[in-house]
Amino acid sequence: MNENFSGSFEQAPQPQVNEGARVQPDLRAHGAELKEAARKRLMTEADARRSTWAEQLEQLTGKLESFSSTLGEDAGGIPAKVVSRATSSLRQVGETLKTQNSEQLVQTAAATLRAKPALALGTLFAAGFLGARLLRR
Numbered sequence: 001m002n003e004n005f006s007g008s009f010e011q012a013p014q015p016q017v018n019e020g021a022r023v024q025p026d027l028r029a030h031g032a033e034l035k036e037a038a039r040k041r042l043m044t045e046a047d048a049r050r051s052t053w054a055e056q057l058e059q060l061t062g063k064l065e066s067f068s069s070t071l072g073e074d075a076g077g078i079p080a081k082v083v084s085r086a087t088s089s090l091r092q093v094g095e096t097l098k099t100q101n102s103e104q105l106v107q108t109a110a111a112t113l114r115a116k117p118a119l120a121l122g123t124l125f126a127a128g129f130l131g132a133r134l135l136r137r
Helices: 019-071 080-099 102-115 117-136
Strands: none
Touching: 019 080, 019 102, 080 102, 080 117, 102 117
């Protein structure tokens, strides 16, 4: 090696690499993996608890039916027909919980929301309102 050399080495120019462009696909892939793992875990947990939810819904339906029979035509602003329809709908939901797995339930709910969003949201609102009224008593 020549110690008398006083010049400097020029570095060859490095190509410009957009770090974000290189990292972004990795992050997306990792995010997709995490999303799928979380979805699978959620579906497994929901399937494990489905029968319990169906039983609780059946008990609630029974209580609503007995409440409906005490209403007569109208009590406290809640017509007996409304309670009867809610009971019928809850019974259908309970049967669906017993017969479909979580994946099927999610697909059914998504299809219903896409097909009839106003009806689905209205039903949820009515169920919440009815539940609140029943809990106040």
